[in-house]
Amino acid sequence: MSVQDLGDKVILTHPDDKSSTATILKYGATVFSWKLNGTEQLWLSDAAKLDGSRPVRGGIPLVFPVFGKNTTDEHLSKLPQHGLARNSTWEFLGQTKSDPPTVQFALSPDNANKELTKLWPFDFVLLLTVQLGRDYLKTDIEVQNPSTTREFKFNWLFHTYLKIEDIEGTLVSNLVGVKLYDQLLKQSYIDKHPVITISDETDCIYQNVDENRLIQVVDRGQPVHTVKRHNLPDTVVWNPWTEKAGGMADFEPKDGFLQMVCIEPGHVHDLITLAPGQSWSAYQLLYKEQLKYQAI
Numbered sequence: 001m002s003v004q005d006l007g008d009k010v011i012l013t014h015p016d017d018k019s020s021t022a023t024i025l026k027y028g029a030t031v032f033s034w035k036l037n038g039t040e041q042l043w044l045s046d047a048a049k050l051d052g053s054r055p056v057r058g059g060i061p062l063v064f065p066v067f068g069k070n071t072t073d074e075h076l077s078k079l080p081q082h083g084l085a086r087n088s089t090w091e092f093l094g095q096t097k098s099d100p101p102t103v104q105f106a107l108s109p110d111n112a113n114k115e116l117t118k119l120w121p122f123d124f125v126l127l128l129t130v131q132l133g134r135d136y137l138k139t140d141i142e143v144q145n146p147s148t149t150r151e152f153k154f155n156w157l158f159h160t161y162l163k164i165e166d167i168e169g170t171l172v173s174n175l176v177g178v179k180l181y182d183q184l185l186k187q188s189y190i191d192k193h194p195v196i197t198i199s200d201e202t203d204c205i206y207q208n209v210d211e212n213r214l215i216q217v218v219d220r221g222q223p224v225h226t227v228k229r230h231n232l233p234d235t236v237v238w239n240p241w242t243e244k245a246g247g248m249a250d251f252e253p254k255d256g257f258l259q260m261v262c263i264e265p266g267h268v269h270d271l272i273t274l275a276p277g278q279s280w281s282a283y284q285l286l287y288k289e290q291l292k293y294q295a296i
Helices: 114-119 241-246
Strands: 003-005 009-014 017-025 030-036 091-098 101-107 125-132 136-144 152-158 161-163 170-173 179-182 187-190 195-197 202-206 215-219 222-230 234-239 260-274 279-287
Touching: 003 091, 009 101, 009 125, 017 101, 017 125, 030 136, 091 125, 136 152, 152 279, 170 260, 215 260, 222 260, 260 279
Parallel strands: none
Antiparallel strands: 003 009, 009 017, 017 030, 091 101, 101 125, 125 136, 136 279, 152 260, 161 260, 170 195, 170 215, 179 187, 179 202, 202 234, 215 222, 222 279, 234 260
16 A cells, blocks of 8 residues: 555555655654655654654654744734644545555644644644655645635745754755845845855755755765755755754754754745635655756
């Protein structure tokens, strides 16, 4: 079977390559494992909670309707960091295609975390589609506003944890010339570095990145991950490094930051306004690609 529903999680297996799989936890609709030829592509903390007691540390957590902690919006400011999608158990709608294996999950106020929907009292529907190709993983999101009277504002982000061999030899490419907001320095500037190297805590929001740019994670000259985005103008590059990783109870091993980097496509530099009856959609595509250097 290419799709197995195991109660708390769903496993996709590619029919032409049984060693290519994806596993999605219904809590948060979080893809927490993606294997290509038997090799894990996503980083998952050894202490990640997969029992629905808290959001998953690793994989691809879903961030909605707020990125980080909002301090200005009347309703979003009441929500915890990164909102309610990763704190709710999604409904598994089933398989929509067998080759490549494709499944859908849904979240609305009917099945979302009730404590959080009290704080953000809007009518919404989220549809997540996960497709496992032989050599790629695609996650599509559709946000719907079924209300006939009220608009709502939101952020969306795929908080993707990519597994790497060693951060010391890893580069992130194709973001040169892009304006970023450094969340540690609280400053905006143009990144003029040909590539991004990570040797300390990193938390930068690259804004309005042309979607034709393929963001690549490169290990010692070899591209190990390529991230393609549609309708997701921003990309967060994040690594907690020593101190922050040490302060997170669910981050294990404590030096696990050496084997991961978060490349997070989203729309977070401002809020999307969704009018009554309207919908918004976007996707993230993870795959392998030859080295492509794209400058401004």
